[in-house]
Amino acid sequence: AQSVTQPDIHITVSEGASLELRCNYSYGATPYLFWYVQSPGQGLQLLLKYFSGDTLVQGIKGFEAEFKRSQSSFNLRKPSVHWSDAAEYFCAVGVTGGGNKLTFGTGTQLKVEL
Amino acid sequence: NAGVTQTPKFQVLKTGQSMTLQCAQDMNHEYMSWYRQDPGMGLRLIHYSVGAGITDQGEVPNGYNVSRSTTEDFPLRLLSAAPSQTSVYFCASSYLSGQPYEQYFGPGTRLTVT
Numbered sequence: 001a002q003s004v005t006q007p008d009i010h011i012t013v014s015e016g017a018s019l020e021l022r023c024n025y026s027y028g029a030t031p032y033l034f035w036y037v038q039s040p041g042q043g044l045q046l047l048l049k050y051f052s053g054d055t056l057v058q059g060i061k062g063f064e065a066e067f068k069r070s071q072s073s074f075n076l077r078k079p080s081v082h083w084s085d086a087a088e089y090f091c092a093v094g095v096t097g098g099g100n101k102l103t104f105g106t107g108t109q110l111k112v113e114l
Numbered sequence: 115n116a117g118v119t120q121t122p123k124f125q126v127l128k129t130g131q132s133m134t135l136q137c138a139q140d141m142n143h144e145y146m147s148w149y150r151q152d153p154g155m156g157l158r159l160i161h162y163s164v165g166a167g168i169t170d171q172g173e174v175p176n177g178y179n180v181s182r183s184t185t186e187d188f189p190l191r192l193l194s195a196a197p198s199q200t201s202v203y204f205c206a207s208s209y210l211s212g213q214p215y216e217q218y219f220g221p222g223t224r225l226t227v228t
Contacts, residue, residue, distance in 0.1 A: 009154070032214045043118070043204055043219030044157075090156060094214030099164065100145045101172070102214060104156040 002027040004093050006105035013081050014113045021076040021108050023091035032094035033074040034102065035065055039087045047089075050074060061085070086112045115140050118220035120205050126226045127195040135190040135223050137205030144210035146188040147217070150174065150201040157204065163188055164210055195227045 003026045013019055025031055032051050036044040048059025055067040065076045074091060088109050092102040121136045139146065147162035149172075159172030163182040177199060179191040188207075192199060202224050206217040 004156075034214075034216075036219075041221075043221045044206075044217075045219070046216045049216065098214070099162075100147070100208050100210060100214050100217065101159060101162065102217065104149075104158075106154055106156040 004105035012111040019078045019081045023074045025093045034092040036090045120220035137188045139207040143207035146207045148190045149204045
């Protein structure tokens with residue numbers, strides 16, 4: 001079965017600094033990969049997704065992620081963090097033949113210092 | 115479009131009580147699902163449906179029932195609430211095809227069982 005690991009539970013960055021959130025997956029074939037963001041008291045919103053093709057994908061709010069098959073990773077990046085980016089971020093994986101079912105990581109809580 | 119709506123936003127139950135969490139979507143999505151979110155555990159799939167009259171179990175189905183009589187609605191029933199069901203519950207919906215589509219999440223229901 002597939003799984004997702006987000007090794008960082010909490011990350012604190014200064015506003016204007018760059019950000020990288022780590023995500024590693026376990027699956028034997030090419031997965032479908034997603035990053036979602038959850039603001040306090042809200043539901044989840046899709047930031048970006050990878051299905052195939054270009055391994056660097058662009059998302060909303062200035063985020064990007066790179067799929068690295070050799071490292072089984074799909075890390076999320078942003079060159080300059082804004083205070084409004086403080087939220088919890090979830091990586092998720094879907095698999096061929098799995099329909100729409102997603103397996104989520106445990107999340108990374110991002111704090112932005114002004 | 116209202117998107118995915120959930121009611122109630124908050125609920126407190128006593129052990130053994132029953133209740134129904136409501137979920138509705140107005141996007142004509144075939145796929146609907148229920149997740150629970152617990153600290154440090156990410157989102158875990160409870161039940162899902164690929165269309166009216168069709169439901170299936172997810173990762174943590176015990177203690178929950180679902181039905182799908184219309185495309186729009188996907189209620190989640192707790193027949194006899196237990197403290198272990200204290201959690202935040204999210205409903206999500208998406209189109210259905212051979213690969214995972216973006217899932218749209220509702221704002222969540224925070225349930226406390228005493």
